[in-house]
Amino acid sequence: MATFKEFRNNVKPNWCPGCGDFSIQAAIQRAAANVGLEPEQLAVISGIGCSGRISGYVNAYGFHGIHGRALPIAQGVKLANRDLTVIASGGDGDGFAIGMGHTVHAIRRNVNMTYIVMDNQIYGLTKGQTSPRSAVGFKTKSTPEGSVETTLAPLEIALAAGATFVAQSFSSDLKQLTSLIEQGINHEGFSLINVFSPCVTFNKINTYDWFKENIVNLATVEGYDPTNRVMAMTKLMETNGMITGLIYQDTSRRSYENLVPGFSQESLAHHDLTLSEDDFNGLLKEFK
Amino acid sequence: MISQLSWKIGGQQGEGVESTDRIFSTALNRLGYYLYGYRHFSSRIKGGHTNNKIRISTKPIRAISDDLDILVAFDQESIDLNAHELHTNGVIVADAKFNPVVPEGATARLFAVPITAIAEELGTSLMKNMVASGASWALLGLPLEVFNKAVEEEFGRKGAAVVEKNIEAVRRGAEFVLEQAGGPLEQFRLEPADGKQKLFMIGNDAMALGSLAAGCRIMSAYPITPASEIMEYLIKKLPKFGGTVVQTEDEIAAATMAIGANYAGVRTMTASAGPGLSLMMEAIGLAGMTETPLVIVDTQRGGPSTGLPTKQEQSDVNAMIYGTHGEIPKIIISPSSIEECFYDMIEAFNLSEQYQCPVIVLTDLQLSLGKQSCEMLDYNRIVIDRGKLASDVPPLETHAQFKRYELTEDGVSPRVIPGEKGGLHHVTGVEHDEIGRPSESSINRKKMMDKRLSKLNSLSITNAIHVDAPHEEPELLIVGMGSTGGTIDEARVRLEEAGIKTNHITVRQIYPFPTELFEPYADRASQIVVVENNATGQLADQIKLNVGCAAKVRNMLKYDGTPFLPSEIYSRSKELV
Incomplete structure (x- = not known):
C-alpha cells in the first residue's frame, strides 16, 4: 500500500515560502495514502492561478486545465472512469469568480468527487487584485480605494445549491484538513472543502494570525450537528463563515453516477466500443 | 405519370403540422420513394406560421424544389404565404371552416374540405391533421393501407380505439376529396418507386447514430437550435450502452467536460451551433494544447449573435478555422449528405484520436433538420481506430x-x-x-x-473533396459545401441543357484545405463560382487563400435565412457566363 511519500514527486512548487498551499498539497498526499489509494488511482484536476499548479505537485494523474474550468473537466474524468478518485482544486478566483457557474452546478449534479478550494481572498498569480472573497474595503491593485462589492459566502451558496458535503479548514491545521479530505473522498457525491490558505505576499490582512484569532473549530461547539442543514446555514450566517470542520453532510442522496438511468457501474473507459450488428439493426428500425 | 412532386402543409405552430408531415412521409418512405424535406419554423413554441415541405421522387434528390404541387392549409395565412409557389395545375386542400380563397393571380384548384368539422364529428379537432393528410394522400392515388399502417404506428401506444378513430379520420378526408375531385388526380400520379428499403431521417439523427456507432458513450451538451436533436437522440439510446448525456450549465462546461472524459479514455462529444461554439473556443484551445481528442458538431444557423436561430446559414467557417487564440492543429470536416452525417461522425472520432486534436464537424441547419431519405447504412463501414x-x-x-x-x-x-x-x-x-x-x-x-x-x-482524408467533373475545360467550376450539393446538381442539369459546361466540387475537408486535390480542377475551369449561405464568401476566401486562383473566383451568396433553390443557382450561374 502506498504511503504519502509515494504521492510526492520531485517538482519544487513555485509557491512563495510560507504559502498556505503547501500544507494543502501535503494534506492531499496524506489523505490519499490514508484512504488506501495508489498514485495511479488518483486524478488531480486543477484550474489556473497559484493554486492551480497543485496538479503538477502530486504524484498522480494530473490535469492542469483552464481558468475556472477545473470542475467540468474533473466531472468528465469521473464519469469516464468511476474507478478513479477525482480531486479538483483551484483558488477562490477560479472557483468563486470565473468558475462560479460551474461550482453551483457541480454541487447540484453531485458527481462523486472532491473539490478543494484554496481560498486566499486575493488574486496572487496576477500580483494582487481583489477576489470575490475579499472583504469590503479591502485595498488591492484593482481596488485602490477599497473593494465596494459584497464578499461572497460560498458555503451558504453551496448549501442552498443542495450540497451533500460542505467542510472548511485552515492551512495551519494539517490534521483537521487531512481528515476532512479523507471524509470528502469517502463521501458518495460531491464534497466541497474550502480551505483558508493565506497569501503571505499580497494579503496582509487575512494572515495566519488573523485566521487563528477569528476562526472557530466546530469540534469545540457543543451540540453542533453536521447533518442538520438549517443549523449549518445558521452557523455560517452567525459566524460570517468563520468556522472550520465538517459543516454539513447528507449521506442519503446517491451520487449522479448512481442516479442516472442505465449508467454503467464499471468504468466506461474500459468498455468495448463495438456495436453489435443486431444492436445496429435495432437502432435503424425507427427510421424505416 | 410523373417522377416527382412537391407537397407542403402549413398552419400555426403547434397545430399538428409536424405530425401530419411525419405520417405522410413515413408512408411514402415505405413505398420506397426518395424524400427531401424542408421545415419553415420560428423560434417559438405555439403560434406563428409554420410549414413543412416534402419533395417526393422516384430518383435520389437532395434539394428543395422551386415550385409546389399540393398545398395543405389549416388557415388562410398558409394559403396567402405559399400559394405563389404553386404551379399552374397545383392544388390547395384547405379547411372549409375558414372559407378559404385562392389569392388573386394564382390558378390553383381549391378543395375546401370540412377538415375541422369531420375531426370534431369524430370526437376531437386534434384529428384534423389526419383528415387533411388523408385527403391529400387520396389525391395522389396511393394505396391507403400503407398510410393506415403509418397511422397505426404513430398512435399505437395510445390504444386500438385511438388508432381506429384516426384511421376513420383519414378515410373520411379521403372520401370527401375524392368525391369532389372525381377520383385521384391524373397530374399527380407518381411512377412506382423502386421499393428499395431506405431510411428517413434528419441529419442530426444520422450524426447521433453515427456517434453511437463510433463508440461515443458520453455526450455533454447544452440545448440549442438546431443541434438539440443530437442530444435528445443520444439520451434515449446511450443508457442502453452504459453511457449518458449530461446537460451542462453552459457550452463552456459541455466542451471542457468532454475534454475531461476524452482524456480519461471515453469517446465523448458535444454539439452546438454558433453561439455555443463561441463559448467553446477556450476549450478548443485546451484540447489542441493538451492534445486531447475532442469531437464537436457545429450545426450552423443564422448569425451573428443570436441571429436567425431557426434559419439556414453557413457563416461559421471563418470562426471554426480561426477560432481560439494561439495556434493549434484542428480538423474541420463538413458532411454534405445525410449518409455522410452518419459516416463522418465515425471518421471524426477516429481522426480526433489518431491526431489527438479537436475535430469539428460542420453542418448547416438544412442538413441538420431537413428530413430526407437515406440509403441503407452499412454496418461493415463502422471501423473504430483509436490511434x-x-x-x-x-x-x-x-x-x-x-x-x-x-x-x-x-x-x-x-x-x-x-x-x-x-x-x-x-x-x-x-x-x-x-x-x-x-x-x-x-x-x-x-x-x-x-x-x-x-x-x-x-x-490524408478519403473524399476530402467530392468531384463531379465531366468536362475537361468547363466554363464554370461550381463549388459548395454542406447542404447545397443537391441544389447545385439540379441547377447543373439545367445549365447543361442551356449549353453551359459545369463541373462541381463539394468541399468536405474544410480545414486544412485540400489544396493539392482542388488545384487541378481550378486550373481547368474558366471561372470558379463558390455557392455559400453567407454574406462575405468565407469558403471562397479559403479557396483564394489556398489555391491561388483569386482572379477566377466568383461569389454566389445567399444570406436571407433560406436555402438556395435550383432556379437561383441556375439563373445566377447563367449571368456569369
Whole structure:
C-alpha cells in the first residue's frame, strides 16, 4: 500500500515560502495514502492561478486545465472512469469568480468527487487584485480605494445549491484538513472543502494570525450537528463563515453516477466500443 | 405519370403540422420513394406560421424544389404565404371552416374540405391533421393501407380505439376529396418507386447514430437550435450502452467536460451551433494544447449573435478555422449528405484520436433538420481506430513520468488512459515538456509547437473533396459545401441543357484545405463560382487563400435565412457566363 511519500514527486512548487498551499498539497498526499489509494488511482484536476499548479505537485494523474474550468473537466474524468478518485482544486478566483457557474452546478449534479478550494481572498498569480472573497474595503491593485462589492459566502451558496458535503479548514491545521479530505473522498457525491490558505505576499490582512484569532473549530461547539442543514446555514450566517470542520453532510442522496438511468457501474473507459450488428439493426428500425 | 412532386402543409405552430408531415412521409418512405424535406419554423413554441415541405421522387434528390404541387392549409395565412409557389395545375386542400380563397393571380384548384368539422364529428379537432393528410394522400392515388399502417404506428401506444378513430379520420378526408375531385388526380400520379428499403431521417439523427456507432458513450451538451436533436437522440439510446448525456450549465462546461472524459479514455462529444461554439473556443484551445481528442458538431444557423436561430446559414467557417487564440492543429470536416452525417461522425472520432486534436464537424441547419431519405447504412463501414493508445506500459522508476508528449516522427505521441500504473503523467494547457511539466524554455517551446502543428502533415482524408467533373475545360467550376450539393446538381442539369459546361466540387475537408486535390480542377475551369449561405464568401476566401486562383473566383451568396433553390443557382450561374 502506498504511503504519502509515494504521492510526492520531485517538482519544487513555485509557491512563495510560507504559502498556505503547501500544507494543502501535503494534506492531499496524506489523505490519499490514508484512504488506501495508489498514485495511479488518483486524478488531480486543477484550474489556473497559484493554486492551480497543485496538479503538477502530486504524484498522480494530473490535469492542469483552464481558468475556472477545473470542475467540468474533473466531472468528465469521473464519469469516464468511476474507478478513479477525482480531486479538483483551484483558488477562490477560479472557483468563486470565473468558475462560479460551474461550482453551483457541480454541487447540484453531485458527481462523486472532491473539490478543494484554496481560498486566499486575493488574486496572487496576477500580483494582487481583489477576489470575490475579499472583504469590503479591502485595498488591492484593482481596488485602490477599497473593494465596494459584497464578499461572497460560498458555503451558504453551496448549501442552498443542495450540497451533500460542505467542510472548511485552515492551512495551519494539517490534521483537521487531512481528515476532512479523507471524509470528502469517502463521501458518495460531491464534497466541497474550502480551505483558508493565506497569501503571505499580497494579503496582509487575512494572515495566519488573523485566521487563528477569528476562526472557530466546530469540534469545540457543543451540540453542533453536521447533518442538520438549517443549523449549518445558521452557523455560517452567525459566524460570517468563520468556522472550520465538517459543516454539513447528507449521506442519503446517491451520487449522479448512481442516479442516472442505465449508467454503467464499471468504468466506461474500459468498455468495448463495438456495436453489435443486431444492436445496429435495432437502432435503424425507427427510421424505416 | 410523373417522377416527382412537391407537397407542403402549413398552419400555426403547434397545430399538428409536424405530425401530419411525419405520417405522410413515413408512408411514402415505405413505398420506397426518395424524400427531401424542408421545415419553415420560428423560434417559438405555439403560434406563428409554420410549414413543412416534402419533395417526393422516384430518383435520389437532395434539394428543395422551386415550385409546389399540393398545398395543405389549416388557415388562410398558409394559403396567402405559399400559394405563389404553386404551379399552374397545383392544388390547395384547405379547411372549409375558414372559407378559404385562392389569392388573386394564382390558378390553383381549391378543395375546401370540412377538415375541422369531420375531426370534431369524430370526437376531437386534434384529428384534423389526419383528415387533411388523408385527403391529400387520396389525391395522389396511393394505396391507403400503407398510410393506415403509418397511422397505426404513430398512435399505437395510445390504444386500438385511438388508432381506429384516426384511421376513420383519414378515410373520411379521403372520401370527401375524392368525391369532389372525381377520383385521384391524373397530374399527380407518381411512377412506382423502386421499393428499395431506405431510411428517413434528419441529419442530426444520422450524426447521433453515427456517434453511437463510433463508440461515443458520453455526450455533454447544452440545448440549442438546431443541434438539440443530437442530444435528445443520444439520451434515449446511450443508457442502453452504459453511457449518458449530461446537460451542462453552459457550452463552456459541455466542451471542457468532454475534454475531461476524452482524456480519461471515453469517446465523448458535444454539439452546438454558433453561439455555443463561441463559448467553446477556450476549450478548443485546451484540447489542441493538451492534445486531447475532442469531437464537436457545429450545426450552423443564422448569425451573428443570436441571429436567425431557426434559419439556414453557413457563416461559421471563418470562426471554426480561426477560432481560439494561439495556434493549434484542428480538423474541420463538413458532411454534405445525410449518409455522410452518419459516416463522418465515425471518421471524426477516429481522426480526433489518431491526431489527438479537436475535430469539428460542420453542418448547416438544412442538413441538420431537413428530413430526407437515406440509403441503407452499412454496418461493415463502422471501423473504430483509436490511434496511438498505449496499454500495458512498463512500470515507472521512482519520480519518473510517462512521456505523454514524447517527440516522435509524426508528432503524435502515445496516449495512455489514466489508471495505468506505468502511465502516470501530467497534462497542462501551459507550454510543457515531454512529460507534461510546464516549461518556458525557448528550445522546448519551438520543439513542442512544431510537434503539435506537424501532426496534420500526414493527414490524408478519403473524399476530402467530392468531384463531379465531366468536362475537361468547363466554363464554370461550381463549388459548395454542406447542404447545397443537391441544389447545385439540379441547377447543373439545367445549365447543361442551356449549353453551359459545369463541373462541381463539394468541399468536405474544410480545414486544412485540400489544396493539392482542388488545384487541378481550378486550373481547368474558366471561372470558379463558390455557392455559400453567407454574406462575405468565407469558403471562397479559403479557396483564394489556398489555391491561388483569386482572379477566377466568383461569389454566389445567399444570406436571407433560406436555402438556395435550383432556379437561383441556375439563373445566377447563367449571368456569369
